[in-house]
Amino acid sequence: MSIVDTFMPIIVDALSQEQLERLLKLLFQKHLGPLLQGFDEAERARLLNELLPTIAREFPLHRIDFTQFFSTETE
Secondary structure, eight states, X not given: OOHHHHHHHHHHHHSOHHHXXXXXXXXXXXXXXXXXXXXXXXXXXXXXXXXXXXXHHHSOGGGOOGGGTSOOOOO
């Protein structure tokens, strides 16, 4: 059993929903770059392709405005 499998249930049980939200934001906003260090573009794309089904299952993607992230501004 990995360290994540061992400690994640303990962390989830110990934190409030607000604390869990802050933890997720911190992991993605501050630590995602360092976690992906050493992955080239192809490896990052492969990883994201593997993660997208889980993300799609766990998040209400139909309620997300993707246009705000992928601007099509022209000059």
